[in-house]
Amino acid sequence: MIQTNKLTKVFRTDEVETTALNEVSFGVDEGEFVAVMGPSGCGKSTLLNLLGLLDNPTTGEYYFMEEKVSNLREKQRAKKRKSNIGFVFQNFNLIDELTVFENVELPLIYLGIKGSERKKRVDDVLEQMGMLHRRKHYPLQLSGGQQQRTAVARAIVARPKLILADEPTGNLDSAHGEEVMNLLDQLNQNGTTIVMVTHSPSDAEYARRTINLFDGQIVTENIKQAL
Amino acid sequence: MKTKTRLKKCLRVINEAMVEYMGWPDNQSAIGKKFHSLRGQERVVGVFKNFNVKSLHSQRKPFVLNMKENDWEIRYFAAWVAVKYLPGSEKEILAFLEEKWKAFAPSRPFDYTFLDQEIDKLYSNEEKVSTLSGILTFLTILIAVLGLFGLVSFMADQRTREIGIRRTLGATLSNIIRIITGEFMWLVLIANFIAWPAAYLVLSNWLKNFAYHTSMNFWVYLLSGSIAAVLTLIITSVKAYNVSRLNPGSVLKYE
Ligand SMILES: Nc1ncnc2c1ncn2[C@@H]1O[C@H](COP(=O)(O)OP(=O)(O)OP(=O)(O)O)[C@@H](O)[C@H]1O
Ligand SMILES: [Mg+2]
Numbered sequence: 484m485i486q487t488n489k490l491t492k493v494f495r496t497d498e499v500e501t502t503a504l505n506e507v508s509f510g511v512d513e514g515e516f517v518a519v520m521g522p523s524g525c526g527k528s529t530l531l532n533l534l535g536l537l538d539n540p541t542t543g544e545y546y547f548m549e550e551k552v553s554n555l556r557e558k559q560r561a562k563k564r565k566s567n568i569g570f571v572f573q574n575f576n577l578i579d580e581l582t583v584f585e586n587v588e589l590p591l592i593y594l595g596i597k598g599s600e601r602k603k604r605v606d607d608v609l610e611q612m613g614m615l616h617r618r619k620h621y622p623l624q625l626s627g628g629q630q631q632r633t634a635v636a637r638a639i640v641a642r643p644k645l646i647l648a649d650e651p652t653g654n655l656d657s658a659h660g661e662e663v664m665n666l667l668d669q670l671n672q673n674g675t676t677i678v679m680v681t682h683s684p685s686d687a688e689y690a691r692r693t694i695n696l697f698d699g700q701i702v703t704e705n706i707k708q709a710l
Numbered sequence: 711m712k713t714k715t716r717l718k719k720c721l722r723v724i725n726e727a728m729v730e731y732m733g734w735p736d737n738q739s740a741i742g743k744k745f746h747s748l749r750g751q752e753r754v755v756g757v758f759k760n761f762n763v764k765s766l767h768s769q770r771k772p773f774v775l776n777m778k779e780n781d782w783e784i785r786y787f788a789a790w791v792a793v794k795y796l797p798g799s800e801k802e803i804l805a806f807l808e809e810k811w812k813a814f815a816p817s818r819p820f821d822y823t824f825l826d827q828e829i830d831k832l833y834s835n836e837e838k839v840s841t842l843s844g845i846l847t848f849l850t851i852l853i854a855v856l857g858l859f860g861l862v863s864f865m866a867d868q869r870t871r872e873i874g875i876r877r878t879l880g881a882t883l884s885n886i887i888r889i890i891t892g893e894f895m896w897l898v899l900i901a902n903f904i905a906w907p908a909a910y911l912v913l914s915n916w917l918k919n920f921a922y923h924t925s926m927n928f929w930v931y932l933l934s935g936s937i938a939a940v941l942t943l944i945i946t947s948v949k950a951y952n953v954s955r956l957n958p959g960s961v962l963k964y965e
Contacts, residue, residue, distance in 0.1 A: 593876075593881050593882075
């Protein structure tokens with residue numbers, strides 16, 4: 484599903500040049516659950532943004548679903564993104580002015596799905612996340628765990644093949660964190676590919692494979708032995 | 711013009727407004743009627759159509775023309791002579807007129823003006839108002855555009871995160887432009903609904919200065935509203951485009 488070849492990202496700001504990713508080559512098969520770990524600033528989020536087509540690499544190639552996407556224009560990236568990739572962020576990234584329902588509805592609006600169909604699918608996924616009773620609430624009226632469940636609902640409502648999660652439990656206490664991890668695990672069981680950045684070794688336990696990044700490069704890869 | 715050829719003393723030609731003012735039923739019946747003035751008995755020998763004696767600021771009023779028949783009267787009262795000439799022949803005409811004037815009225819200085827220039831002078835105020843309001847309009851629009859650009863920039867910056875989220879979820883550039891623009895179009899609409907009655911009041915008050923004036927056309931309001939809308943559209947689109955060009959990844963990163 485994912486294949487990168489010497490993926491490199493260099494940020495230039497005011498004469499400072501940061502090589503956030505340095506020739507990263509790796510692959511993710513369909514149905515996998517991969518964790519990305521490493522110290523702060525090693526390039527984990529940068530990698531996830533490139534995989535999620537939120538940004539283009541400086542050099543190197545990226546193949547997504549057997550198609551070269553490393554040099555697509557933003558418009559084409561947006562098209563690929565909205566129908567194939569769901570995002571979950573550490574800070575939830577819900578829109579505060581919209582209700583839970585409206586937040587979850589957004590990806591479907593941008594996919595051009597009709598109102599009645601949207602309502603059905605949003606309600607379904609809110610039910611699945613145990614958030615249906617909060618559909619009229621605004622994000623700031625919710626606990627962190629509820630906000631993240633809303634964000635997960637939004638990430639999966641368009642039924643993406645790939646979910647990219649950047650420290651999804653980073654802002655949650657352990658109970659809520661475990662809840663979200665169980666949700667992701669369930670999605671993976673049902674065939675969704677997941678790439679997740681995390682600092683927590685216990686979260687990484689859910690993944691079948693862990694990639695360790697250091698200074699923009701992959702240093703080790705651990706594959707969990709089948710039980 | 712209807713006149714009787716037989717002249718008598720104190721003969722007068724009056725306009726239709728005067729006929730009405732005296733309460734005579736029609737022009738025909740006015741002829742031969744007498745009325746009193748400071749000079750004594752006057753007799754109407756003709757009626758002419760109304761014309762604007764003064765500038766368009768004032769209404770057409772009752773008007774009486776004095777007919778002079780004796781030489782001494784003409785010498786005594788006549789100060790101005792109106793001459794109609796073919797355009798382009800000013801020089802020869804003036805020379806000719808001066809010669810004649812000096813022959814007939816040697817004791818009076820020869821002076822002249824052109825009627826079209828005199829009439830222009832009647833409206834020089836309006837000319838000035840027109841240029842001035844043109845300049846002021848331009849300045850007002852400039853200030854409004856600058857203000858609008860500031861406001862749009864401010865709002866777009868405040869919503870950078872929201873825009874980043876929406877783009878992550880697949881919103882295209884045109885989706886974003888529509889969101890930002892839509893909000894400001896509402897403001898433009900509301901502003902127009904406030905501005906139209908105000909402009910109407912001011913304008914109709916100003917037009918009251920003229921006894922004869924054009925009517926206000928509704929399309930003037932539509933036009934100015936449309937110009938405001940188009941300017942807003944351009945400004946918001948430029949700003950929305952700038953914000954949208956940032957990669958959503960880098961937008962969401964820093965908060
Ligand atoms: N938009 C940007 N402009 C300039 N530099 C950037 C940008 N994004 C990331 N960087 C730099 O690239 C490097 C990698 O950043 P990245 O966010 O990928 O790290 P990370 O592994 O996700 O860290 P953390 O665990 O703290 O989230 C850092 O040195 C960071 O300062
Ligand atoms: Mg990060």
